[in-house]
Amino acid sequence: MSYIPYAIKGLRKALIAAMPLALLAGCDSEPQAIAQVIPSVKVLEVTVKSITPNEEFVGRTEATQDIQIKSKVRGNLLKTYFEEGSMVSKGDLLFEIDPEQYDAALKASKALVAQSTAAYDTSVRNFKRGEGLIEDNYISQADYDNLLSNKLQNAAALQSANAELDNAKLELGYTKIHAPFSGRIGRAEVFVGDLIIPDQTELVNLVKVEPMWVNFQLPEKVITNTKKAAKMDDQDITIEDLPVKLRFPNGSVFDEIGSIDFIDNRVDATTGTLAVRAKFDNTEHLVVPGLYVTAIIEAPSVQEVILIPQRAVQEDQQGRYVLTVDGNKVVKRKNVVLGKRYGIDWELEQGLEIGELVITEGLQKARVGAEVEYEMDTVQPFNENDS
Known part of the structure; x- marks a missing residue:
């Protein structure tokens, strides 16, 4: 007879008896309250900053001179004297065309001039003799007229020979092609032996790199605003007086300050813009033709504006807003109206008061109406040199 069934029954009874005690013990212990963690954020104080407003426009660089060099005479290319892509100076020898036929033409022209000179001198002497003879009636008027005509014809022949000599000298000179101005030379399109x-x-191709132009379109409202600002400040300032800065595609700002040297005489009716050109000295040859750049025109006077960091601004269906922290460390939402962007900051037009604290870091942890701990952000303020 097995004792296992009796052992199981005894264990079951023991468990049933112990369950009420365990339940009573559980009812006596209360759950521990979870301590609430207050999020920490960084804030910046809303302040006023003095800035020089500016407008930015997409422009394209253009060489003040950009030409394709061609020859004025025919012949085989004899030699190339420059290094492709290098800087050349005005008057530098670039190419030489075989001068043999032009040298021969020059010699022939010199011989013709000598022959014509001799003929002219003879005709002059004969005419002078004729002048003495006709006075004494030793020759007829017809003979005298022939002597005069012969002198005039030889004078014309000599003049023609001299013209041919000058032309021969020019053509021989054209066999050597020089740089018409200083600039950067491109890749040679011909090789030694080619028929030119x-x-x-x-x-x-040769381009002049000093100075360099930047062409861009100026909206008519900018012209109007500039005139208004100059009138309000009682200043006699025109668009041509405003400095122009240049920003490269990589974000760096050109060291030189340019000036506007051309404004078109009418506004494009389809775009409402005016064609404008700025000039930069480009002494270090950093600006090259055909480059897309940003032209920055600064206002003629300094203005006081309120700036807030761009990273503090959020947007939803109600529009743009920021989160602030009040004196009780409670988060509040403030809808804002923004103006122009300056570097990493937005110009504030409406929505905040000077001295308010705007949350710049920890936005994902901040909840409207909740309490937060905060510390001042150490971000650098807007610097106009970075724009």
Whole structure:
């Protein structure tokens, strides 16, 4: 006979008897309250800053001179004297075309001039003799007229020979092609031995890099605003007087300050803009033609504006807003109206008062109406040199 069934029954009875005691013990212990954690954020105080307002426009650089060099004479290319892509100075020898035929033409022209000079001198002497003879009636008027005509014809022939000589000298000189101005030379389009066709064969491109132009479109409202600002400040300032800065595609700002040297005479009716051109000295040749850049025109006077960090601004269906912390460390929402952007900051037009604390870090932890701990943000204020 097995004792296992009796043992199981005894264990079951013991468990049933122990359960009420365990339940009573559980009822005696109360759960521990979880301590509430107050989030920590960083804030910046709303302040006023003196800035020089500016407008930015997309522009494109253009060389003040950009030409394709061609030859004025025909012949085979004899030699190239420059290094492609290098800077050349005005008057530097670039190409030489075989001068053999032009040298021969020059010699022939010199011989023709000598021959014509001799003929002219003879005709002059004969005419002078004729003048003495006709006075004494030793020759007829017809003979005298022939002597005069011969002198005039030889004078014309000599003049023509001299013209041919000058032309031969020019053509021989054209066999050596020099840089018409200082600039950066491009890649040669011809090689030694190539037949050069005058005024057709493109030899090389040359661009002038000092100074450099920047072309951009200026909205008519900018012109109007500038005139209004100058009138309010009682200043005689025009668009041409405003300095122009340049920002490269990589975000760096050009060291030089440019000036506007051309404004078109009418506004484009389709775009409402005016074609404008600024000039930069470009002494270090950092600006190259065909580059897309940002032209920055600064206002003629300093203005006081309220700035808030761009990273503090949020947006939803109600519009743009920021979160602030009041004197009781409670988070509040403030809807804002923003103006222009300056570097990492927005210009505040409406919505905040000077001295309010705007949350810049920890926005995801802040809840409207909840309490937070805060510390002042150490972010650097807006610097106009970074714009």
